[in-house]
Amino acid sequence: MDNVLNQIGIENYIFLSVILFCIGVFGVLYRRNAIIVFMSIEIMLNAVNLLFVAFSTYHQDPQGQIFVFFSMAVAAAEVAVGLAIVVSIFRNLGSIDIDNLKNLKG
Amino acid sequence: MDTNLALVLLLAPFLGFLINVFFGKSLGKSVSGFIGTGTVVVSFVVTLVFFLQINQNGKPIQISLFDWISINGFKVDFGFLLDQLSLLWLMFVTGIGALIHLYSISYMHDDENMHKFFAYLNLFVFFMISLVMGSNLLVMFIGWEGVGLCSYLLIGFWYKNQDYNDAAKKAFIMNRIGDLGLLIGIFILATLFSTLDFAQLKTAILSGTNTNTCWIAAAALALFIGACGKSAQIPLYTWLPDAMAGPTPVSALIHAATMVTAGIFMITRLNFLFGMDIDTMHVVNTIIAVIGAVTALVAATIGLVQNDIKKVLAYSTVSQLGLMFLALGLGAYEVAVFHVITHAFFKACLFLGSGSVIHALHGEQDMRKMGGLKKAMPVTFITMLISSLAISGIFPLAGFWSKDEILMVAYEHNKVLYIIGSIASIMTAFYMFRLMYLTFFKDFRGTEEQKHHLHESPALITFPLIVLAILAAIGGAISLPGNSWLNNYLAPLFAEKAGEAHGLGGEQYMLMGIAMAGALIGIGYAYSKYIKQNQIPEEDSEITGFSKVLYNKYYVDEAYEFLFVKPVNVLSRFFRDYVETAVSGVVFGLAKVTGELGYQGKKLQNGNIGFYLFVFVFGVCAMITYIFLAK
Numbered sequence: 001m002d003n004v005l006n007q008i009g010i011e012n013y014i015f016l017s018v019i020l021f022c023i024g025v026f027g028v029l030y031r032r033n034a035i036i037v038f039m040s041i042e043i044m045l046n047a048v049n050l051l052f053v054a055f056s057t058y059h060q061d062p063q064g065q066i067f068v069f070f071s072m073a074v075a076a077a078e079v080a081v082g083l084a085i086v087v088s089i090f091r092n093l094g095s096i097d098i099d100n101l102k103n104l105k106g
Numbered sequence: 107m108d109t110n111l112a113l114v115l116l117l118a119p120f121l122g123f124l125i126n127v128f129f130g131k132s133l134g135k136s137v138s139g140f141i142g143t144g145t146v147v148v149s150f151v152v153t154l155v156f157f158l159q160i161n162q163n164g165k166p167i168q169i170s171l172f173d174w175i176s177i178n179g180f181k182v183d184f185g186f187l188l189d190q191l192s193l194l195w196l197m198f199v200t201g202i203g204a205l206i207h208l209y210s211i212s213y214m215h216d217d218e219n220m221h222k223f224f225a226y227l228n229l230f231v232f233f234m235i236s237l238v239m240g241s242n243l244l245v246m247f248i249g250w251e252g253v254g255l256c257s258y259l260l261i262g263f264w265y266k267n268q269d270y271n272d273a274a275k276k277a278f279i280m281n282r283i284g285d286l287g288l289l290i291g292i293f294i295l296a297t298l299f300s301t302l303d304f305a306q307l308k309t310a311i312l313s314g315t316n317t318n319t320c321w322i323a324a325a326a327l328a329l330f331i332g333a334c335g336k337s338a339q340i341p342l343y344t345w346l347p348d349a350m351a352g353p354t355p356v357s358a359l360i361h362a363a364t365m366v367t368a369g370i371f372m373i374t375r376l377n378f379l380f381g382m383d384i385d386t387m388h389v390v391n392t393i394i395a396v397i398g399a400v401t402a403l404v405a406a407t408i409g410l411v412q413n414d415i416k417k418v419l420a421y422s423t424v425s426q427l428g429l430m431f432l433a434l435g436l437g438a439y440e441v442a443v444f445h446v447i448t449h450a451f452f453k454a455c456l457f458l459g460s461g462s463v464i465h466a467l468h469g470e471q472d473m474r475k476m477g478g479l480k481k482a483m484p485v486t487f488i489t490m491l492i493s494s495l496a497i498s499g500i501f502p503l504a505g506f507w508s509k510d511e512i513l514m515v516a517y518e519h520n521k522v523l524y525i526i527g528s529i530a531s532i533m534t535a536f537y538m539f540r541l542m543y544l545t546f547f548k549d550f551r552g553t554e555e556q557k558h559h560l561h562e563s564p565a566l567i568t569f570p571l572i573v574l575a576i577l578a579a580i581g582g583a584i585s586l587p588g589n590s591w592l593n594n595y596l597a598p599l600f601a602e603k604a605g606e607a608h609g610l611g612g613e614q615y616m617l618m619g620i621a622m623a624g625a626l627i628g629i630g631y632a633y634s635k636y637i638k639q640n641q642i643p644e645e646d647s648e649i650t651g652f653s654k655v656l657y658n659k660y661y662v663d664e665a666y667e668f669l670f671v672k673p674v675n676v677l678s679r680f681f682r683d684y685v686e687t688a689v690s691g692v693v694f695g696l697a698k699v700t701g702e703l704g705y706q707g708k709k710l711q712n713g714n715i716g717f718y719l720f721v722f723v724f725g726v727c728a729m730i731t732y733i734f735l736a737k
Contacts, residue, residue, distance in 0.1 A: 028719055102713035 005057055013054035020047035034086050034096040038079075045075050109169050112186055115152040115196070116235050118145040122228035130221025139211035142224030146207050146231050150200035157193045164598060166190070168241060168305070175244075180300045187241035187304060191599050194443070195238045195371055198450045202363045203231050205570035209458055210355040212566035213465060223263060223353065230256035234364055238371065242302040243292045246372065250288065250336065253365045254281045260360060261352040273348040280345040284335015288372075291328035294321055295379075308378045323386030326379055330394055333369025338424050339431055340401045344663055346424055350416040354461030357416060362423050362457050363450040370430050370446055374439045377600055381437055395435025399516075399526040402428030404660070406533035410540075411656045413643050414471050415460045418541050422497065423453055425530055429512050432527060438515040440596050444585045445512060447592075448504035451581045452493040455574035459490035462563040462571065463545060467556055473541065474643055478550040482560040485568045487546050489575035494542050496578040498535035498625045501618075507582035510621050517617055528624055535628025543636040544643075551642070587614065 020043055027040025049068045056064025090096050122145030130138040160166070166189035174184040207227060214220045230253060237249025255278075262274030296302055298321055299310045311322075333339070338346035349361050360366070373380055373394075380391065402425045409421035426449050433442040464471055466483060480487045496503035499510065509531060516524040550557050562568070585592035635641050649657050658664075 025723055029716070029723060032716070098715045101715050 005054075010054060010058050013050065017047045017051040017054070020044070020050070032097050032099055034089065034098050037098060038082055038086065042075065042079070045071070108167050108188075109171075111152055111155065112167070112169050112188060112239070115149050115156070115200075116186070116232070116239060118148040118152075119228040119231040119235065121145055123225050123232060126221050126225035126228060130225060133221070135215060135220045136211070138221040138224050139207075139214075142228050143204060143207035143211060145228060146200055146204040149196075149231065149235065150204050153193065153196040153200050156188055157197055160188070160190060160193055161595065164190075166598075170241070180296065182242055182244050182302055184245060185241035185303075186239040186245070188239065189599065190596055191371070191375060191443075192238045194447070194595070195367075196235060198447060199231065199234050199238060199364050202450055202454050202574070203234075203359060205573055206355050206359040206363075206454065206458065209358075209461070209567055209570045210353075212564050213355055213461055214353065217353075219263075223260075226256055226259045226263070227356075227359070230260070230360060230365075234368075237368055241304060243295065243304075244302050246375075247288065247292065250332075250368060250372075251285065253360070253368065254278065254285065254336070257281070257349065257360050257365055260356040261349045263352055263356070267351075270351040273345075273351040277345040277349050280342050281335050284332045284342055286332075287328045287330070287335065288332025291325045291332060294325035294328065298322065298325070304375060307376075311378050311382065319384045319386045322379070322382065322384070323390050326376075326387060326390045327393070329372065329376065329379075330390065333372055333431075334397070335369075336372075337366050337369030337427050337431070339369070339397055339428065340404065343401060343405065343424050344659075344666065347417055347420040347659070350414070350420050354416065354457060354464060357420070358454045358457035358461065361420065362453040366423065366427060367430075367446045367450070370427070370434060370442055373434050374443055374599075377439045380434070381439075381600070391435045391437065393435070395432050395520070395523060398428045398431025398433075398435055399523045399530075400428070401425070402432065402530040403526050403533075406530040406537070408656055408659050409537045410533060411643070411649070411653045412537075413473050415463065415473050415476070415541060415545065416457070416471055418473075418537055419453070419456055419460060422456075422534060422537065423449075425534060426453070426497070429509065429527060429530065432523060433512045433515055436515050436519045436523075438512070439600060440585075440590075440593050441508070441511045441515055443596065444592055445508040447584070448496070448508040448578070448581045451574055452496040452503075452505055452578035455489055455493040455571060455578050456497070458567070458571055458574065459486050459493065462486040462567050465563055465567070466560055467552060468559070470552060470556065473544040474645075475552045476545045476550070477548045477552075478546070479560065480546040483546075483562045485562055486571060489568075489571040490546075491542060492575045493578045494538040496581075498538055498629060499531055499621055500625055501622055502582065504578050504581035506618075506622070507585060507587070510618055511585070511587075513621055514614060514617055528621065531621065532624040532628045535625040536632050539629045539632035540636060543632060547637060548640065 024044030233252025
């Protein structure tokens with residue numbers, strides 16, 4: 001393990017995570033398709049997970065990895081619920097363009 | 107046993123009130139009338155039992171129902187006191203009350219709201235009984251306020267006429283001014299003696315431990331202001347003549363015989379306070395006597411020229427009440443009480459008689475349109491004649507004895523007050539016989555149609571008249587000079603032995619002679635003016651000179667309007683136009699700002715998810731920037 005981290009360097013992990021996170025943010029902001037938005041959110045989540053694991057190794061502390069397990073379990077549940085919502089939106093509106101979801105307006 | 111009987115006495119009229127309020131309409135007019143009358147008769151019978159009892163053994167009955175208020179040593183019982191004074195008052199409140207209820211059954215029979223009338227009347231009797239029976243000032247105050255309320259309700263009984271409503275409001279407001287005085291007096295007494303119980307107050311005052319003479323006199327003065335309001339004395343008397351807007355039985359019961367004597371009752375009840383031998387109290391007593399005498403004179407002069415039969419009697423009542431206050435101010439409490447009783451007899455009779463006349467003429471109250479009723483209404487005529495002779499002070503009717511006693515007391519203390527009182531008495535004789543001559547003598551001056559319908563009133567109306575006329579004739583027997591049952595009966599009430607009934611020396615005979623001669627002069631003058639010269643008072647527009655001032659009641663109402671009503675109106679208009687506008691401007695402004703903010707903020711919630719997400723991300727970035735960079 002030491003080798004991997006030493007060979008690549010912690011800073012590269014951080015750069016990768018930040019890039020992934022930014023990709024996710026821009027995906028959420030710019031895409032109209034609900035599924036793409038959804039995937040972008042997953043990318044952001046995984047960017048954070050990656051950072052957790054990297055720092056866990058760096059500090060020699062397994063707590064970070066345990067946390068990632070929790071976060072992945074929650075993400076799985078979230079995906080299940082989210083996809084169900086997207087399916088039901090598609091059934092109701094015939095499209096999953098988020099601009100069509102203005103009915104949520106108060 | 108006594109407690110139960112006393113509760114029956116108190117609550118019987120209240121029960122009548124409840125029945126008439128809730129079931130009166132469905133029970134029908136006659137039944138509701140007889141329930142109203144019956145409950146008061148029950149009270150009268152119970153009063154009679156108590157009265158005979160106390161007349162024999164002279165022991166007052168004190169009843170305490172429960173602790174009402176108990177704060178830090180200051181305690182007020184909800185209790186009743188049946189002593190000589192309260193039982194005497196109850197006798198004529200329930201007795202005359204029952205007669206007037208009986209009278210009302212016939213008098214009000216054509217009114218659609220008869221059950222309401224009896225409900226109010228019963229409620230009045232209930233409150234009057236609690237006023238008289240209260241064992242402390244606070245229970246008395248409940249009754250005091252209650253009778254004021256009933257007076258208001260009954261003056262405005264024919265509520266469809268706006269003038270009557272105004273009269274009712276006037277009576278209520280005038281009474282409230284007096285009630286404020288009464289309350290202040292009660293507060294001062296409570297502070298000084300930390301008790302409101304009559305018996306304890308008496309002990310505390312007679313022991314002479316409290317030497318705060320200024321405050322004691324201030325309390326007495328404040329209480330007297332309360333009495334002024336209720337008993338229609340200057341400067342609060344103007345409501346009573348207007349109160350004649352109510353049905354005539356109301357005028358007889360409330361505004362002649364019972365409620366307006368509450369002020370005299372209260373002062374007599376507190377005779378130990380008003381009779382204190384301290385300088386400040388002498389000043390208060392002088393004020394009372396002077397106000398009484400001036401009221402007697404002023405009201406009598408106004409009564410000289412009134413043409414409304416009930417207005418004449420109303421000013422006569424104010425004038426007689428003034429004489430009673432004159433007696434109170436001079437410390438002759440038993441004399442004032444004596445006059446209250448005889449006045450209740452003959453004034454109730456006069457009012458009921460005038461009601462009988464008004465009834466026969468279908469609501470006509472103007473004496474210029476009456477006349478010649480002697481033949482058509484013999485019973486009404488004879489009973490009213492007896493009462494008029496009594497109020498004028500003709501020997502040996504009731505008014506002669508009581509009025510004479512007041513004048514004798516005045517003569518002993520102060521010749522000026524005596525002369526004022528005598529002039530008022532002469533005027534009384536004049537205007538009463540002016541009323542009699544205009545109403546019953548000569549020819550009828552009304553319309554032909556009224557003339558055909560002239561008739562004597564039914565027995566339910568004439569019976570109370572006859573009873574009251576008999577009482578007005580012989581009522582003086584309860585306190586004859588030299589052998590006064592009343593003075594002996596009331597003696598336990600007074601701190602010092604009540605003044606012995608006046609012996610019959612030469613001076614007394616002379617005073618009686620003068621009073622009698624004065625009354626005859628008044629009657630004679632009325633006779634020459636209205637019978638011999640056959641005068642009839644002019645139309646309103648033709649009245650000139652001083653009699654115009656009198657006819658318009660010295661313009662007191664106008665003066666009050668100018669001095670009090672107008673400024674209050676100006677003030678309230680100022681508050682409405684400026685203060686309220688400013689305050690509501692601020693309040694509405696705040697509401698407007700909030701509303702506008704909300705309206706603009708609403709636009710943020712446009713439902714565009716992309717926009718939401720952008721704001722969300724932007725917010726997170728801003729927070730992160732703040733946390734990591736700004737710190």
